[in-house]
Amino acid sequence: MSAAQELARAPEPARSGSVEVERFNFWYGATQALFDIDLSIPPSAVTALIGPSGCGKSTFLRSINRLNELIPGAHGSGEIRLDGENIYERGMDVVTLRQRVGMVFQRWNPFPKSIYDNVAYGPRINVRPKRADLDAIVESALRRAALWDEVRDRLRDSALTLSGGQQQRLCIARALANEPEVLLLDEPASALDPIATQKIEELIYELKRELTIVIVTHNLQQAARISDRTAFFYLGKLVEVGETQRLFTSPRGDQTEAYITGRFG
């Protein structure tokens, strides 16, 4: 499978990780959660999604790897294109999609297994590497997640023995081991202390050179610190999107200004 996959992928010219969203709507049953979202997410940059709770940020994020489909009655319309390919197209294999679009959740969720096995989980079934290759993949993923030095001597220990911040970085390493083009982060630091948060932020800054990052955050300072572009969602609509610095210093919409100055939300 891996050889065939490599062959199939090799001729593809653009695997840059750009995401284009066009007139995307999403419903949970009869309740519409997203309205006509148009958004362009550039590769090799951090795009922050901000907005009050329940405004559809997470729904939107989980639409990019089609994880929302697990909820009965959930459905969408419109297009989300990954490298020009509509991910809601009939022929799109959701398993392949999720290998290309990694995700890290608010509450870290390592498997109750060893540190090594957690990172090896994706590659083991997706590329089926040899033992030595797998070791290299695991090490490289842990290094990229800035966790290697802390866990190199205890790879066989349970992942649950790590601290919260370490577990979250392990989840990032686990996602990176799949070599995704896009990394979705759903409030990755909201349950972490300031030091651990800072480590995650530095990590995001490092990683954006290699892949597209989309981060949902409730922390406006964090969005301002780490993102290149910011999108403000309100009541399921995309109100405003632009360069982070511009959006925070001279917001165009009244709602945007009210939100970032703390008048609501």
Place this chain on the structure above:
Amino acid sequence: MSVALSSTGRQGGSTKRLMRRRIASVVMVSLTCVAAAIAVVPLIAILGYLLRKGAASLSLSFFTHMPAPVGEPGGGMANAIIGTLVLIGIAATVGLPVGIGAGLYLAEQRGSRLANLVRYLADVLNGLPSIVMGIFAWEFLVRPFGHFSALAGGAAIGAMMIPLVTRTTEEMVCTVPQSLREAALALGYPRWRTSLQIVLRTALGGIVTGVLVAVARVAGETAPLLFTAFGNQFWSLKLTQPIAALPLQIYVYANSAYDDWHAQAWAGATVLIGLVLVISVIARLVTRARFGGGHD
């Protein structure tokens, strides 16, 4: 509480009410204590009586020897003990894959109409009298072949295990946090692989407990074996032939007219209870290792 206390200081009427409440409380606590004691008494009484009656005939040879002819002292139930283990093995082979598979389906397809129907049917199956299960197995596994067999007996009690295992598996799988499923799916795991490798494995400790409880439950079943496994006075491990089983042996011996057979029946009952007890204790230990450990 604090309201009641502060008002008692002021009025005599509420002091009376407080007294009444205290009396009611004491009465209720005593009643529940008595009920709890009554619930435990039969178990202790049975165990004590069994040990007193059974211990006399219980010896090493009971486990290693074949039944002795009438009038001859000694002898054991080696064939029945092994037979019961064989039957449990067959039952597990039948009941576990189906039960675990069905439980996984019920948990992962929660809310679908078919799942609700299956859950309901599993509950009905659970309430089915065990003799009915025996008749059913006789009709389909004994009559067509023309003779009783260990396979038919094992299948009958295996079918009884299915609903038990199904419901425990479902409950255990439901306790696996959704975030673990999402983690696996987000890594590009297909749903079937997520269910088998992540969900089922995480729930395994609890499922093992449920399986052991189900085994303990069917190990003592007599009715479904009466006209399937049938029993056997001789040593036989052939799956297509009648096989001895502890409950059957006890049934036959207890109904006999001979005193030494009665004694043997008591010893058999003690062994059977011991077997069930051991399985239950293992189940407890597995559960504790799974849920009592210091994991996050």
